[in-house]
Amino acid sequence: MDNKKVYTTKELKSWIERSGLTEQERSLIAHYIKDNGRLIEAGTGGGRIAIEIQKKYEHLEITAFDFVGEMILSAKKKNDKIDFRVLDASNLSVFEDEYFDYAIYLQQIVSLVPQELIPKVLKESYRIVRKGGIAIFSFLDFKSRKFNLPLSFIVNTARALRGEKWEMQKLPWLKLGGKLNWSFLKKGQPTTYWFIENEIKQLLKNVGFRIIKTERKGMIYIVCQK
Numbered sequence: 001m002d003n004k005k006v007y008t009t010k011e012l013k014s015w016i017e018r019s020g021l022t023e024q025e026r027s028l029i030a031h032y033i034k035d036n037g038r039l040i041e042a043g044t045g046g047g048r049i050a051i052e053i054q055k056k057y058e059h060l061e062i063t064a065f066d067f068v069g070e071m072i073l074s075a076k077k078k079n080d081k082i083d084f085r086v087l088d089a090s091n092l093s094v095f096e097d098e099y100f101d102y103a104i105y106l107q108q109i110v111s112l113v114p115q116e117l118i119p120k121v122l123k124e125s126y127r128i129v130r131k132g133g134i135a136i137f138s139f140l141d142f143k144s145r146k147f148n149l150p151l152s153f154i155v156n157t158a159r160a161l162r163g164e165k166w167e168m169q170k171l172p173w174l175k176l177g178g179k180l181n182w183s184f185l186k187k188g189q190p191t192t193y194w195f196i197e198n199e200i201k202q203l204l205k206n207v208g209f210r211i212i213k214t215e216r217k218g219m220i221y222i223v224c225q226k
Contacts, residue, residue: 001188001189001190002114002190003112003113003190003191003192004067004068005190006173006176006190007045007068007071008068008070009177010176010177011176011177012068012070012071014177014178015045015046015071016045016046016070016071016074017046018045018046018048019048019051019052020048020052021048021049021052024138024215024217024218024219024221025049025106028136028221028223029049029053029104029136032102032134032136032223033053033057033060033102033134034057034060035056035057035058035059035060036059036060036101037060037061037100037101037102038060038061038062038063038099038100038101038102039053039057039060039061039062039063039100039101039102039103039104040062040063040064040065040095040100040102040103040104040128041053041062041063041064041065041103041104041106042065042089042103042104042105042109042125043065043066043067043089043105043106043107043109043112044064044065044066044071044072044075044084044107045066045068045071045075045107046071046074046075046078047064047071047074047075047078047079047082047084048107049064049104049106049107050062050064050075050079050082050084050104051075051078051079051082053104054079054081054082060102061083062081062082062083063082063083063084063085063100064082064083064084064085065084065085065086065087065089066086066087067086067087067088067089068086069086072084072085072086089105089109089110089113089121089124089125090113090117090120090121090124091124092124092127092128095128096128097127097128098127098128098129098130098131098133098226099128099130100128100129100130100133101129101130101133101134102129102133102134102135102136103125103128103129103133103134103135103136104135104136105125105135105136105137105138106136106137106138107138108138108139108140108192108219109121110122110137110139110193110200111139111140111192111193111194111195112192112193115167115170115193118193118203119203119206119207122203122204122206122207123207125137125207126207126208126209126226129226130226131226132225132226133225133226134223134224134225135209135223135224135225135226136221136222136223136224137200137204137221137222137223137224138219138220138221138222139195139200139219139220139222140192140193140194140195140219140220141194141195141197141216141218141219141220142169142194142195142196143196143197143216144216144218144219148171148194151171151174152168152169152171154185155171155172155184155185156168158185162187164187169193169194169195169196170191170192170193170194171191171192171193171194172184172185172189172190172191173189173190173191173192176190195220197214197216197220200220200222201214201222204222204224208226209224209225209226210224210225210226211223211224212224212225
């Protein structure tokens, strides 16, 4: 099972029903987003963040996308002023270079894509933002949970016994649909990638972004400018 399957099945109801902003999301959006221009939100789910932004910024042209069609159908029913689309973050070729003034990559979307596609996702995020534009990211923080290191050792020992690659920061979902995933040590489990702060900063710099703010509050929050 991959992450798309997880969000299409076990996590679908939870993400469709979510609403409102976290304190950190609200603070970053209020500080860096202005009520004009174009904004895109990646990994919108049921539209939680995009809808809250639209309520406050009436003059902002908002596009929001997700790779799960069922979530986008739900989001469209909640708000018809936002351009909700089914797209993959690794391929945003439907948008011209430097089309958006703002890009929102919260809800840890980059941590949920296959690891080999992370550089491509970041390159696309850079390409679609105009010169001087702002991109706001959040990433799963490997050091935020004390048990991540021992969990990684256990998981990767199981992988090694199966002849698989050792991947320290690629961890299985411990809960699926609000229930403990008792199969987390088995082969073929859905996984997320947990970043080290310096690692993701370097990846963002590699694609061309200038980092203007970093915070670690449960997640790694990074604000970039092109």
